[in-house]
Amino acid sequence: MAVPVAAVRNVTKRFPGVVANDGVSLEFNAGEIHVLLGENGAGKSTLIGILAGMQQPDEGEILIGGRPVRITSPRASLELGIGTVFQHVLLVPSLTVIENLMLGGPWWRNLLRGPALARFRELSQLLGVEIDPDAQVGRLSLGEQQQVEIMRALWRGEKVLILDEPTSMLTPQGVKDLGAVMKRLRDKGVALILITHKLVEAYELGDRISVLRLGRLVGALPPERKRAMSEQEVTDAVIEMMFGTVAQHERDAEILVGRGRRTHRARHVDRAGPPRLQARGLATQATRGACPLRGVDFDLWPGEVLGIAGVDGNGQKHLAEMLAGQRAAASGTILLDGRDITADAVPERRRRGVRYVTDERLGEGTVGAFSVATNLVLKEIGAPPFFRRGVSDWDHIHDHARALIKRNDIRTPSEKTPVAKLSGGNIQKVLLARELNAEAGVVIFNKPTYGLDLQNTRLAHERILAGADQGLATIVISTDLDELLEISDRIGVMFQGHLAGIVENGPDVERKVGLLMTGAKAA
Amino acid sequence: MDSLLTEAFLTSLLFGAVTAGVPLLLAGLGEQVSEKAGVLNIGIEGMMLFGAYAGFVAAYCSGSFALGFVAGGIGGALVAALVVLLCIRYGLNQIVIGIAVTLGMEGLTALLHYFQFSRTYPRLDLAPAWALPLLSDIPVLGRALFTHNPIVYLAVLLVIALGWLFRATYIGLNLEAAGNKPAALDAAGVSVVKTRAFAVLATGFLSGIGGAYMANIGAGLFVPFMTGGAGFIGIVLAMLARGRPVWVLLGAALFGISLAMTTALQVAGINIPTDVVQMLPFAMVMLVLVIFARHSVLPPALGLPYVRGER
Amino acid sequence: MTAEAQQVARRGAPGSAGARDAMASVLRVAVPILLALAVGGIILLVLGKDPLAYYGYVARRGLLTWGGLQETLTRMSPLLLIAAGLIVAFRAGIWNLGGDGQFLLAAVITAALAPALVGTLPKVAILVACMIVSAAVAALWAVIPAVLKARYGINEIITSLMMSFLGISFANVLVKLFFWDPSTTVPQTRTLPVEERLPRLFDTTIHSGVLIALAVVILVHLMMTRTAFGLKLQVVGANPAAAVHAGLNVPWLTIATFTLSAALIGLGGSVEILGVFGTVRADWNPAFGLLVVPLVFLARFNGYAAIAFTLFFSALMIGGDSAARRIGVPQHFVLVLVALLLIFLAVVEYLDHQRRKRIGA
DSSP, X not given: OOOOSEEEEEEEEEETTEEEEEEEEEEEOTTEEEEEEOOTTSSHHHHHHHHTTSSOOSEEEEEETTEEEOOOSHHHHHHTTEEEEOSXXXXXXXXXXXXXXXXXXXXXXBOOHHHHHHHHHHHHHHHTOOOOTTSBGGGSOHHHHHHHHHHHHHTTOOSEEEEESTTTTSOHHHHHHHHHHXXXXXXXXXXXXXXXXXXXXXXXXXXXXXXXXXXXXEEEEOHHHHHTSOHHHHHHHHHHHHHSOSGGGHHHHHHHHOTTSOOOOOOOOOOSSOOSEEEEEEEOOOBTTBOOOEEEEEEEOTTOEEEEEOOTTSSHHHHHHHHHTSSOOSEEEEEETTEXXXXXXXXXXXXXXXXXEOSOXXXXXXXXXXXXXXXXXXXXXXXXXXXXXXXXXXXXXHHHHHHHHHHTTOOOSOTTSBGGGSOHHHHHHHHHHHHSSTTOOEEEEESTTTTOOHHHHHHHHHHHHHHHHTTOEEEEEOSOHHHXXXXXXXXXXXXXXXEEEEEESSTTHHHHHHHHHTTOOOO | OGGGGSHHHHHXXXXXXXXXXXXXXXXXXXXXXXXXXXOOOTTHHHHHHHHHHHHHHHHHHHOOHHHHHHHHHHHXXXXXXXXXXXIIISOOOHHHHHHHHXXXXXXXXXXXXXXXXXXXXXXXXXXXXXEOTTGGGSTTHHHHHSEEOHHHHHHHHHHHHHHHHHHHBHHHHHHHHHHHOHHHHHHTTOOHHHHHHHHHHHHHHHHHHHHHHIIIIIISSOOTTTTTTHHHHHHHHHXXXXXXXXXXXXXXXXXHHHHHXXXXXXXXXXXXXXXXXXXXXXXXXXXXXXXXXXXXOOOTTTTOOOOTTOO | OHHHHHHHHHHHSTTOOOHHHHHHHHHHHHHHHHHHHHHHHHHHHHTTOOHHHHHHHHHIIIIISHHHHHHHHHHHHHHHHHHHHHHHHHHTTOOOOOHHHHHHHHHHHHHHHHHHHBTTBOHHHHHHHHHHHHHHHHHHHTHHHHHHHHHHOOOHHHHHHHHXXXXXXXXXXXXXXXXXXXXXXXXXXXXXXXXXXXXBOTTSSOBTXXXXXXXXXXXXXXXXXXXXXXXXXXXXXXXHHHHHHTTOOHHHHHHHHHHHHHHHHHHHHHHHIIIIISSOBTTOOOOHHHHHHHHHHHXXXXXXXXXXXXXXXXXXXXXXXXHHHHTOOOTTHHHHHHHHHHHHHHHHHHHHHHHHHHTTO
């Protein structure tokens, strides 16, 4: 058998309090798509961080072409022919495509456009894509940006290509295109490593599947075995690797698998009564880096979960912020129980029961350096009973925090711990505890499970559904269609600032949503 | 008012404008390099001051103005090295360290000056000027603009050189990436820390030369606190120039003229306080900001230390 | 900005400081002070001066003699008021570096107004009126940077610095063109008679402005730690996006903070004139603004710590002034010490942070 292009052997990486990789051994072969599968926190990102030269393993070795190497920097990784496409776009938006690709060239030289353009055309052909090399990257679509990223990863050699959760920001069509590119590269002899937490992708794209859990390699399907199996068999095999048995972890498995085992939410929303929330012709001003809203209309009834699907950057952020009162409307009206709240700011809307659980938990949802207790009253500053005549009642604030911590099972050393020290799942619990109190009437969730592990994902879903069952009018914005299919009653799709059609959740909804995501009108 | 328009007056005004403007130009260009790379270099005043001191000492001891400029540049770069260590390497707050560096250098140079020169207050001879052939024969402008120390022409050439560097070289790309999206630069295999370190060292070198010019050419001697806020004006120029060296040149010219005006008016016997004239460029800049108030275009990562894995 | 973040974090969690934490905080300040004094001492040795003699003399003249102590306490009042102004701004994440302009303008307004009012109003009314008007003028001077930041997000470092340069020049213009006391040859304002100034404390030379300054610093500290307004400012400072998310009126808070900060700094200028000088001479500029910035940082924006550091620094200034005459070390050496202190403090903070990250605390 041929020597693998790259391999890791017994790699262990520890962080304070966690073992991110625990004696992991893997091989990556030319002309093979190797899928690393695992939930958030399983250690996939650490492993690619090590291969990309971002981190050093504590133990174990990396072999390139059978020869042990040390990858001490991103440059060393690139020079070994390992290219990485990270989860978040790592391109300079103010530079052009070709400039981004040339970035990292020998600084003592002049910019050599000629050879760069030649290489660009070579790679365009290899990938089968067409992009203007002189377009400013910030103006490209996310899909195009990703293609540029792939080019950059292959720029200095096309031995190994690592893709970290590459589909999370693509349309269904974009995912298909990416799959085609990947297969093309595989056939040209590139060793591809695909990191994902979606079994569907693993099955469709992978030649070899390795499953990571809590930092360990818990199982693998070599190509010859995988080829012989149906999707159902692969699914069962992987779930067994992850959880031991299928039966005990049915819910986890559902989330993990997405398609195939999905249970549509079966509830009966009473839409005979008046809607709780009505949006009419909502539009916002364009801002740098975010798509504005253009004429968004919808109605939302109590007890209903409206899923908002769409590729990131199609106006979801503005929609959430506008409904919450954080962003001014350029035009349009929002009615809450028939009352116009368009001009109300965040505090008034909050008083009327509007809640917003943001996706940027540390970015805007909390103040990382402040205590859990302070963050739990962040939206009540100045309001009784925590503040009396503008004076803080810290005892009251801390009592309140202790109660919420207990009720919501927030894992924190104390209510005085800075919130940034908590795990992502626990920060999310802080947000949920703050937003979902008794007075809530309408809740907007923006990517509520983004970055969470299975257990916390499940908890968040349960929380959302429990709220809806109690009569909350709920909006869930997510780029994860599977998630929306699982918990929504209806699904609308954001496309270039429009809410392009709202469809009832049910059979065949996926095809309709997929169409809408590409800009087609509602069927 | 006739005296205002005499040839002698205009010549001395413009000549003075160049003398006053060149240190600002060098400081502004230097700061621009740092800002491009995402470093807010508030310590530039300290770098100028130490450059002025080092440049003066070198020129005084060796008798060579060229050596004075080299020493000034190296002096400024030494101070910059401290900023590199504390802010770039250790990621400490750039504003705090910048102010510390400025205060420290104010104190240190005053102290050194006191122990070395406070009794003698030595002066340098008049600096050699280099009249550009042909150009220096133009009436008024020739004398005013084209008979200066070679460093002046170099400073103006630097405007073009930096413009080219920013647009057409790998270094320019690296600087842009370091200020705009450091993680992208890191992923491309270029060290963000090194890129920013070189940028700050370049800033120190340029502003150090600017300081040396103030001491050796402008004043002919070193005086404690002599930069008098020139570094801060450099920061202002760089911020307003939005990454374009030509705008730094224009800004430096504007400030240079008004600084020169204060002395020129006194010479001409016009009786208004120099402070009025000194206010003009600041008032003008503020007015521009108020009227054309838009979001100032600064690199998104300005002032933030880069830590791999944190976004 | 980890230093503030940690500091804010510690603040947000009152009562958690055990004996070990207290010890650690003392060490975090004591070690940098000792290092700064040590390196400063080496510089003195290089310059051929005896560091122990110098430090001893500074301590004696600045703190341990009655006359020196009185001067030190007097010097504290403008510094404390500037510190109060900076704490308000910095905690809200606003870099008000325009202190010098705000301070000087307020000083000139006081110097122009106070002598003119003598005889028309009771003394207390004049003093209060001068402080209020001067603080208001200083606040007004900060309105442009404040609005530009709040409305258009224009960096306040650049605008406040420019307004500072403008303010310094404008103060001189005011003295030279409008408030020049015709009986003097050098341009200066009319002088407020000594008996009309802020009353002295008991039999000392210390004026009562020190008490005003202390009260203001403590009030600012309480406002920051115990009130909703203070908490709002801290949210804006620590995470502006979170402030928007929480529904705080960030532009309004920015303007309020900026002008409050400038008003307090202006009060410092006013009190300095009402308490010490009674007049402003043209081109007078003590340049306290930037000097106090490091002190506020050393104090980690804590009002009580700021009082301690201001005392320390005032003693250094006063002692350093005397030492300049007596021992022949110019008072600029004090600047070197402050810079060293700031650098060592930042480094110690960094090392401490690294250590804690390593042990995963």
